[in-house]
Amino acid sequence: MAVGRVDVGSGSPESRGRREGSLPPGRLTPGPTCRVDFSWPLAFRFLGRSMTGFAGDTVASALYANGVRVFGRSLKYHRPRGLYSMEGESSNTLMEIDGVPNECAETTELREGMSVRAQNVRGDPKTDRFAFIDAFDRLMPAGFYYRLFHRPYGLWPLFQNGLRRMAGTGVLDPRRELEGGGRGRSGTRGRAGVGAGGGARADGGSRANGVQAERYLNAAVAVIGGGPAGMAAALAAAESGMRVCLFERRRWLGGHLAWRAREFAGEPIHRRGEGLAALLLSRSRAAGLVKVFTSSPVTGVWGENLVTGFTVGGEDHPFRECHWECRAKVVVVASGCMERPLVFNHNDRPGVMQAGTAWRLARTHAVSPGKVAVFSVADDLSLEVAVDLADLGVEVRAVADAREVGRQDPPLVAALEERGIPLLTGWAVSRSIGRRWVTGCELRAVNGSGSRRLRCDLLVANAGWQPRIGALATAGARLAYCTHTHTFQPAELPDGVFTAGSLTGLRDPRSIEASGRLAGSRAAEWCSGAAPRLATAPRECESLPAPEPGCDIRHGPAIGRGAKAFVDLDEDGTYKNVVESAVQGFDVPELAKRFGGFGLGPGQYRVTGQNLAMIMADLGGDPVEAASPTTVRPPLVPPSLATLAGPGHDVHKRTPLHGELAARGAVFRRAGPWQRARYFGADPRLAPGVDRGSVGGRRSGRGSAKIGRGSADADCGGAKASRGSAEAGRGSAKAGRGLRDEILNVRRNVGLLDSSPLGKFRIFGPDALRALQRVYISDLSKARPGRCKYSAMCNDMAHVLDDGAIIQDSERNYYFTTSSGRAGSTVEWFRYHTRHDGWDYHLVNLTDAFGSINLAGPNARGVLERVTGDDVSNEAFPYMGCRRITLGGVEVRCLRLGFVGELSYELHVPSSYCQFVWGQLMDAGADLGIRPFGLEAQYCLRAEKGHVIVGAESEARVTLTDLGMGWLWDREDTASKKVGAPALRACEKQPGRMKLVGFRVEEGAGSGGPGSPRDGALVVDGGEIVGYVCTTRRSEVLGWQYGMALVREGHAVRGDRIRIREDGGRGGRATWSATVVDPPFYDPAGERLRA
Amino acid sequence: MKGSAPRRSPVVFDAAPAATEVRDGWIVVLRYEEEGSVGGGPRLGEGPRLGGGPSLGGGPRLVDLSHRRRWDYQDSDIGARTPMDLPVPPQFGEVGVHGPLVINRMNRTQAAIWHLGAGPSPATPRDPALTETTDGHCMLAFVGPGVPAALEHLTPLDLFDPARTTPFLTQGPVLRVPCQIVTFAPDLVVMSLARGYGGPFARTALASGGLAGLQIAGEGVFNSRFAQM
C-alpha cells in the first residue's frame, strides 16, 4: 500500500514537449526529470503581488522563478536572505503561508490561491526598515542576550521587548483555527487518484477533527529514506517475508538519483531510481508487506526502534498532517547526505546556494538558477552539477575545487575542459560581492596565494558532503569523526539499527544500491534469525567502489577581516562569534551551541553541526578527528503543533442516562473519565466564569470543583485535589435559583441523581474476605447479606483514599462500591496490596455494568412504592439495608444510604435498563414533585450533613482519625495487616495535626466581609495561619452559612470563635468571624435518613 | 417479564435503520439504509481512503454488538474448568471458537466468553465463578476488507502480527481505552470495552477510521462474516 503521493516518473510528455519560445519567464526547457507541469498554472500572491507557478512547484521554486531573490531577513542582523537549500535546512525561507507562520517555502507544495508573506521584515524583504541593524553587530556579540542590556536590571524588560520585536520569526495568531486541511480554497487540483475527496473537504466539513490524524504502524523493518539504498533495503527485507515500512521525506522516491540526467552504466542515472521505485510500489501493491510513505519526514527514532514522523497531506489526503509512529524490530537508516556549507565571508548573501539547490531548481522545477555562475565546491557530484548546469545554458565562469589536484574524477575534469570551464583546484571562494544579492565573488587559493575576482549572479558553494545523521543520532548511535570521509560516521550502532547508502560515504550508485540490499537482508536476518537470502550481497559490496575520501576544508580563505562569515544562518552565528565563544571559555561545541546559539534554530545541526565542530577543533589547536558533534534532538523536522496535539478527539465516558440528563437541560462537566451533570436548566448565570462575578469578582477557590461521592482523582496524593470549590454552587447561592431549587426539592419533596460513575465491584473466592480486610480499615467480617457496611480505604500513610459500602451477597461473595474517582484503580489497588500473598480471590469491575440512580427526599419511598411490588417500608427495608427489588420488571439492587441526609435509595440498575427505570421513576413521581438534581446540589446537600468527600475535606496530610472517622478503624486487627493501620497508630497521638472541624459564620456587621468567605479561605489565629476552609456554603434550609475547615489541633475547639481571612483580590484582605460547631449542621440526630 | 422492558445500547448511530429486530429487549439494527450501495453506507467519519485497497462500498464496516451476551469467568484452577461446557484455552491470549460461543483466555485465572453466533443466547448457568457482564461492556466488530488500515488509525497494538495464529486475543489500548480485542481474520476483528466509553469511542473510531473508509453497518454484515468462521 502506498501512502502519500508517489510520483514514480516525471511530468507528462506533453508538458515537456513545449517549445522554448513559449516557456514562461524564468523557466528552462523541462528535461526528463522535471516534475513541474507547465500545462497546469497556479496563481498565488506574494506580498500582494500576483504571481504564477505550476503544479509540481514548491513555494520557493515558484518564487524564484518569478524573480524573487530576497525571501526574508535574518534573525538578528536583518540581513537579506535568499534561497540557500531545498530541504528546509535553514530558516532563510520560513514564510507565512495562508496565515500560518514559519512554513518552510522550500518543502511546501505550491497550491492555487496561496498567499505568501515574508517574515521578520517591515515591508518588503528587499527594503526592510530594520536593515540598518546589520551595521550595529558590535552590540550583539556571541551570548549578548545573556550579557548585555541587563544593567541596570530594571531596564531589561524594556530591552527584552524591543529585541523580541525586532528579532524572531513568524507571529502566531492564537485565534486562528485550522481549516479543512488548509486546502479549502485550493479547488480540486490533483494527480493520480484524486477523487471527490478534495471537493468534499472544500466545504470545510472536516474542521478541526478531520485535519490532523494519527497512525500507528507495526513492522519488522522500518527504512528511513526512499533513495536507492533505502528502496533496495526495503525490497530485500520484503523478499524475506518481512513487513516493511519505508519513509521518504520528499514527495517522490529515488533520492538524489531523481534529478541526475547523466549517463551511468548505459542509462541515465534517474532511470535507476525510477526502476527501483516502480518495483517497490508494485511489491507494495501486490503482497501488502511493504508500505511506502512519501512526504513523510522522520522526527526521531526512540527507544527500542520506535520511529516517529508525520505525513504531509496533499490534495488526495483527508488530513493536513498525519502523525505516525512505527514500532519496528529493525531500523535501516538510509537518510543520505546533504551539503556541508562552506563558511566564507558574506556566505549568506542571496545568490549563494548549495549545488543541490541550483541543480534541483534546474532539473526538478525547470527554473533557471542564474545566468552566470561560479562554483566553489569540494566533491565530484558538485562538479557534475557544474557540467550539467552548463549544458542547460548557465554560463559557468569558473569552478574552484578545494581539493588538491588529482582528487577529481577524470571524466568530469575532462567534461569541464570540453566546455571551456576553468577548474581551479586547491581554490575556494573567499567572499561574495554585491548588495542585496550576489553580483560577483572573489576566489583565492586555499593556501592563500593569489586571488581572482569574477562577476556572477549565482554562487554555488559547499565544502563537500555530510551525512544526514539526525535519525541515527536519535536512535542512539555514537558518532565519531572519520578522517577518510571527513564526516561524522557511526562508531557504534545500537541493537537493530543498520545503515546504508551515501550516508556511509559511498558515492557510486551501484555501491549505494548494493549497500541497501545488504542492509535489508541483514535486517531480515536480524528479525527472523534465519540466514539472509541474498548471500551474495556482502561480496557484491566488496567488489564495488568503497567510500570516497572527503575534503576537510574548515572555511574559506581569508576568513573574517571585517566581514561576516556565517556558521549558522538561522541564529546569525558568525565565525567571529565562534571565536568569541572559544575565547570566553565556551570552547567545545556543546557549550558554544548554548552560548552563541549555534544550531539552536529551526535548521538545527544541519547547516551548523559539522562546521562548528571542525572550526572549534581548529581553534583549540586539536586535530580534526577530535571534533565532536553536538547532540541532535527530535523533532528532526518540525511538525506543526496541531499535529502533535492530534486529532483532538475526546474519548470520555457517558453514563447510561446521559441522554435523559441532556434532555432535561443538564450542564455537564468532566469528572475523571466521565461527563457528569452539574446542574439542570442551563441558566447562563450559573455558567462557569459568570458566577464568579456574582461573588464580588474575587478569585474563586483554587482547583476545580471536586464533587460528590464520585469525586474524581481524589487519591491520597491529592493536595491538588483538595481545596476545590464547587464554583457554580457558590455563585448560585447568591445569584441562581436553579441550584437552590434542586437542593430544596430534595429536602422537601424528592430528587433523582445519576450517580452511575460510582465504582461497583464483585469480589469472590476463598480469600475474598482476607483481601477486603487488607484494604478496608474496618472489620469486614461483620458484613452481612442485606446490610450495607460502611468503611474506608487508607494508604500506607493512613491518608483516606476512598469510602464505600460493602455487602455480603453470599458466603465468600461480596459486592462493594467505591467513589467514582477510585473506580478505575480499585482492582490495581487490591492486587497491589495482596501481591505477595498468593490469595485466591477474584474481582469483577461492574462499574459500567450498572447505572446508579439515587432517589432521595421525604417522598422517595412514595415514589418507589408506586413502581415496585416489593415491600420497601421502613420495617422491611431499614436504613443501611440492601435489597433486590423488581421495578417495572427489572431486577435492581437497592441500597438504603443517606449521603445527602434524606431518606434515600440508591438503585443499581443494569445499564441497558437505566433509561427505562429512570422513566418509570420520573413518571411515578410526577405528582410528588420529583425532579433530577446534579452534582453541585449533591455537594451542598452532603456538606450540610457534614459528610466528607475525599479530596474536598481531606488531603495528603490528613488521616482517617484527623477527619474524625477513627471509629471506622478496627484497631484490634493486626493479623490482616491492614493497609494504613500502622500509620494510624503512629499518627493518632501525634500533636499538632490538622483536624477537620465545622463552623458557622457569624452574621451581621461585627463579622466582617464584604460578602462571605469562600472555599480555600485561611483560618487565622492572631497573625498565624492555622488552617484553611475546605467547604463553606450558605444553607437555604438552615438560613446560615456553614463550613468545614482543616485546622491545627487546639486552635478550634467546639464553641471557639475563629477568624477566617481571604487575602488579595480586588477587595484586598477580608476577614470574618465564625463559631466552631460540630457537624452535621443539618438534622444532627439523623432522623430524616432513618425515616 | 424482564424481556418486556426495553434495553439500550451505549452506541447509537446517527443513521436510519432499514431492518430491525427486537431481541431480549434490545432493538437490533440488522441493516441501515444505503448500506451496501456503491460508495454508500451511512457515513459519520467521512473521508476518502488512503492509498490502495478495496473498491468503494466494500470497505471496512463498524458494527455494534453491545447486545450480544458476555460473561466473565475467574477461577484459580481455570485450566481444569469447563465454563458453559467450553474448554478453557491453555495459553494466554488464545481464543477458542465453539459454534456460537467464543472463549478468550485473558490471564492465569480469567477468561471471557462471548456469544457471537446467530440464534438465541444461552442463559447464565448457576456457577459462582461466572459473572454476566453484557451490560458492562460495549462490543464492536470491524468487518470487511481494509480493517487493518482503519485500525492503524486507532491503536498502536499489533493486531495483525503474522507470527500469531488467528483467532487470538489482544488486551490493550485502542483510542487509549483498555480493550479486549479478538483478531479472527484480517477482515474480522471484535473488541469489547467499558460500556461508558461506548458512544464517544464509536464516534471517534468512525472519525479516525473514516480516514481509511470506515463506515457503519448493521448486524447482518457481521453475522454473514462470522458464519464463515
Add this chain to the structure above:
Amino acid sequence: MTFRLTCPVCGKRDIREFTFGGQERGPRPEQPGLSAEEHFRWVQFRMIPGAGAEAGAGAEDAGAPAGGRADTRREWWYHGQGCGVWFRTTRDPMTNREVEGGGGQG
C-alpha cells in the same frame, strides 16, 4: 523517551500501558510489634541505584548493589491498559532496558 516492558501475559508492550509499583521491597511486614520507624522505612525508603544502599540507612536491603555504580533494579509494574496483572521485572535504569530474563514473573 520511550521503552517497553515484557508483560508475562501479553508480551512486550509500550511503557504507556503500564503503571509503576515501586521497587521490590519484600512482603508487608507483620504488624504485631511493628514500630512506626520500621513501618515507615518499609513504606518510604527506596534503594537508590549507585548509592550502594538504600538512602540514608545501612545496606540492609538484600540485593543492593555494591559500589557507586548504577545497577539494575527489581521493580513492580501493573499492566493496567492490558491484562490487569502485577508483575516484577528487572530493569537497568541507565538504558531503560529489561535485563535478560528479567521480565515475566506474575
